[in-house]
Amino acid sequence: MKILIVDDFSTMRRIIKNLLRDLGFTNTVEADDGTTALPILQAGSIDFLVTDWNMPGMTGIELLRAVRADEKLKTIPVLMVTAEAKRDQIIAAAQAGVNGYVVKPFTAVALKEKIEKIFERIDAAK
Amino acid sequence: MSKKLEAGGLGDFESLVKDGAVDLLNYLEAGNFSGAISVIQELSDARHKSFYKEVGTLTRSLHDAIRDFQVDSVDLAVEGSVGDSGTKITDASDRLNYVIELTNSAANKTMDMVDNSLPVANELKIQAKDLRKDWNRLIQRDLTPQEFRELYKRIDTFLQYTENSATALHSNLNTILLEQGYQDLTGQVIARVNDLIRDVEERLVHLVAVAGRVDSISGIEYEENVPEHDDTRGHGPAINKQNNPEVLNSQDEVDDLLSSLGF
Numbered sequence: 001m002k003i004l005i006v007d008d009f010s011t012m013r014r015i016i017k018n019l020l021r022d023l024g025f026t027n028t029v030e031a032d033d034g035t036t037a038l039p040i041l042q043a044g045s046i047d048f049l050v051t052d053w054n055m056p057g058m059t060g061i062e063l064l065r066a067v068r069a070d071e072k073l074k075t076i077p078v079l080m081v082t083a084e085a086k087r088d089q090i091i092a093a094a095q096a097g098v099n100g101y102v103v104k105p106f107t108a109v110a111l112k113e114k115i116e117k118i119f120e121r122i123d124a125a126k
Numbered sequence: 127m128s129k130k131l132e133a134g135g136l137g138d139f140e141s142l143v144k145d146g147a148v149d150l151l152n153y154l155e156a157g158n159f160s161g162a163i164s165v166i167q168e169l170s171d172a173r174h175k176s177f178y179k180e181v182g183t184l185t186r187s188l189h190d191a192i193r194d195f196q197v198d199s200v201d202l203a204v205e206g207s208v209g210d211s212g213t214k215i216t217d218a219s220d221r222l223n224y225v226i227e228l229t230n231s232a233a234n235k236t237m238d239m240v241d242n243s244l245p246v247a248n249e250l251k252i253q254a255k256d257l258r259k260d261w262n263r264l265i266q267r268d269l270t271p272q273e274f275r276e277l278y279k280r281i282d283t284f285l286q287y288t289e290n291s292a293t294a295l296h297s298n299l300n301t302i303l304l305e306q307g308y309q310d311l312t313g314q315v316i317a318r319v320n321d322l323i324r325d326v327e328e329r330l331v332h333l334v335a336v337a338g339r340v341d342s343i344s345g346i347e348y349e350e351n352v353p354e355h356d357d358t359r360g361h362g363p364a365i366n367k368q369n370n371p372e373v374l375n376s377q378d379e380v381d382d383l384l385s386s387l388g389f
Contacts, residue, residue: 010230010234011230011234014234053360054360054361054362055360059360061358061360083364084361085367085373085375086357086361086373087383088357089357089360089361090374090383090384091387094387094389101380101384102377103374103377103380
């Protein structure tokens with residue numbers, strides 16, 4: 001399981017990386033916005049995407065839409081971890097096909113719960 | 127700067143327009159067209175004069191505002207980070223960069239310490255668990271003399287390791303504690319930048335008032351056109367969430383919304 005973490009703040013990437021490692025996901029790659037994330041995704045081998053919303057260049061919601069529009073990438077589970085908490089934004093993310101939405105500041109428990117829920121759903125759909 | 131004088135300028139012009147209007151009507155009623163035209167000419171001249179005067183005031187105010195931003199940058203100085211050149215605004219932007227650097231470094235140092243401590247705590251847990259297994263066998267008198275001698279040595283090693291680990295953890299925790307000092311430093315910087323923003327806002331409000339007089343004399347009108355902020359670009363962390371019904375306050379509310387959408 002290879003996870004791509006996309007956030008413009010290196011400290012946040014590090015926090016998420018450490019929490020993921022605690023959950024047993026040791027294989028992670030990082031990108032600092034959608035523009036740098038897309039080529040990594042398109043190169044293949046990414047199984048799960050964790051992305052922030054508010055980033056310079058390409059934002060998280062744009063990245064999500066790009067992923068869902070790409071025939072090869074559209075089934076990748078996407079977890080949004082962001083400070084954006086407007087009702088309309090969460091609805092927009094849901095409509096764009098996000099698999100989970102965690103608002104910052106978040107707890108390790110919340111992150112774990114959402115990731116597990118996403119995998120449960122994927123397993124149930126199989 | 128005398129506000130009375132500026133206000134007087136505009137007030138004079140307004141009373142001139144009122145008086146001129148009465149004169150104009152009187153001339154027109156009396157059929158005196160050349161008189162009427164001369165009133166219109168006078169009004170037009172007055173308008174030009176007032177206009178130039180107000181533009182002059184606006185220019186002076188702008189100049190004063192810019193000059194005021196440049197003075198006094200010493201009172202914001204921290205650690206000689208401010209050169210002779212540059213305004214308070216560039217200074218404020220330097221300061222905010224300093225906040226970003228400081229918080230970044232504190233977060234990274236704290237995480238270094240956590241990364242450093244986690245394996246120590248983990249190793250302690252593994253060794254203690256291991257020892258306790260054999261310790262229980264000792265309690266149940268289930269050890270051979272050879273095993274007992276080994277356990278004896280292992281306990282000594284473990285105690286030594288525990289002592290060293292506790293020292294290391296203690297020092298890491300202290301480092302984490304000290305790193306939190308960034309809050310004090312960044313808090314001070316942000317408070318000062320905040321003061322500057324308030325100061326700048328006051329000056330801008332004054333400039334808007336002066337510019338408004340120019341607009342009223344020149345007859346320029348603007349369409350109120352506040353573009354809606356695009357959700358796609360993001361808004362950053364929400365402040366004062368309680369006052370905004372559009373912003374959700376917690377992960378629970380987000381979860382509720384998503385489940386109402388069929389998630």
